[in-house]
Amino acid sequence: MAVEAGSGAIARRFRTDPHASGKRGQITARAIADEIVRRGWVVGESLGSEGELLERFDVSRAVLREAIRLLEHQGVARMGKGPSGGLVVTAPDATAVVESAALYCEFRRVDISQLYESRSALELTCVEIVARQITETNIAALRAALDEDQGGGDAKRLAVSGHDLHVLIAQLTGNPTLELFVSSLVDLTARYTADLPNSDCVSPISRTAADDMDAAAHAHRGIVEAIVAGDAALARHRMDRHLAAMAQWLTDLSTPSE
Template sequence: MNVENVRSRTRAAEIARRIEDEVIADGWRVGAALGSETAFMERFEVGRSVVREAFRILESRHVAKPRRGPGGGLVVTAPERSAVLDQASLFLEYDGFAADDLFQMMEILEVSAVEQVSAIIDADGLTRMREILAAEVNVGDLRFEPVTVYTELARLSGNPVLSLFIHIGTNLARTHGVRPSEGELQWIHQHSVELVEALEAGDTLAAVRSVRRRLRGMSRRQSVSSHRIPSTSSTGES
C-alpha cells in the first residue's frame, strides 16, 4: 500500500471517529440523517473516496450506513448486540480464557444482578420469570435458548453494562457447552425455580445462594472434564 493510500485510510478513520462521537453526543437517534457524501466532502475537505471509506468504517461498526436514492446520505443505525457478543467472544477465544475465569466472572455478575433485581422486581417481572420457567420444562438443550431465567435476570436489572457482560459470558458458555443429561436438566430447572421463588419472597440471600451453588457446581463439573468448558446449563452438584 502506497503512502497516499495510507494517508487516505487514516483520514477516513479520523472522519469516522468524529462522526461516531457526534452520533453519541446527539443521543444516538436511530434513523437520523447525518448528511450526504457531498456535504461530508465539503465539510472535511476530502475527496469522495475518503468519505466512502469513512462510511464503510461506520457501517462495519454498526453506527451508521449510507442510504441510496433521492435524499440519501448517511443514516444512524442501531448496533446489533449479537455482533458485539460475537466479537467479544472471538477476542476471548483468541486471547485464551480458562473455565475458572468464566465461572468467577459469571458468579460476580449474576450475584450483582440478583441483588439489584431483588430490590426492584415487580409483579410483571415475576410473571415473566414464571413464564420462562414454564417454557423451560419443554426445552431439550438450554444452551441454545435465547431467553433463560438468567438472561431475563440480566434484563430486569436495568443495568445495560451488567446485562451485556452476562450475555457475553452466557454466549461463551453456550459455545463450549456440552448437552446436559436428563438429571442435569432437572437440577438446572430446580435451581431456576429456587431463584424465582426467592425473588418472589424477597429473600435476596436465598437467591444469591442458588446462583452460587449452580455456578460452583458447574465449576466442579469442569474440573472433571477439563478439556471442555461446560454450558451454563450444565452442573456437577446434586
C-alpha cells in the same frame, strides 16, 4: 481521546499525529460517531449527503467511504442510495456486539475458571438488583422464562440451560451494560460447551443426563423463588451455587477421558 468534529478537524489531526496516516478511516468514523452521540443518537436522522460530509470532515472520498463502511459494520449508521440518500443514524445490533465479545474472549483463551469468575461477579449483582426491585411485571416474566426452561434436553444443556433466564435476569436490572456483558459470557459458555471433547457425555459426578438436567432446573427454580420473594441474599447464594456447579460440570467435560 475524543476526536474534534467539524470542518478541518480531521485534517489537523492527520498533520499533528504521526501515527494517524494509517487510521484515517477509523478516526473519521470515530468523529462521526461522536457527532451522533452529541446529537442524542436519533435513529433515522440524516447526517448529510456524501458531499456534505466530505466538506464537514475535510477528508478524501476514499477515507469517508472507509469510515462509512466501518460505521455500517458497527451498526451505527448506513448510507442511503439515490439522489435523496444520505448517512442515516441506525440502532446498533446487540447480537453482533455479543458475538464479537465472545470471540474476543476465545481469542484471549479465557478458561473455565476465568469465565465463571466473571459470570459470578456479574450475575450475583444482577439477582440482587432484581430481587430488591421486584415488580409484578418482572415476576410474570421470570415465571414465563422458568416454564420454558423446565422442558427436556440433553446433558450438554446443563452449561447453557436457562440461557434465556440468565439473560432475562440481567435485562430486568434495567442496566444495559450488565445485560450486554452477561449475554456475552453466556454466549461464550455455549461456545465452550459445544467445543468440549466430552460434550456428548454426562458429568462423572452424576448418574444420567436427566440428573444433570434436573439439577439445573431445580437450581433455576430456586433462584427465581428467591428473587420473587425479594430475598437478595438467598438469590445471591443460590446463583453462586448454581454457577459453581456449572463450572464443575464444564471442568469435568474438559478433562480427557481415560
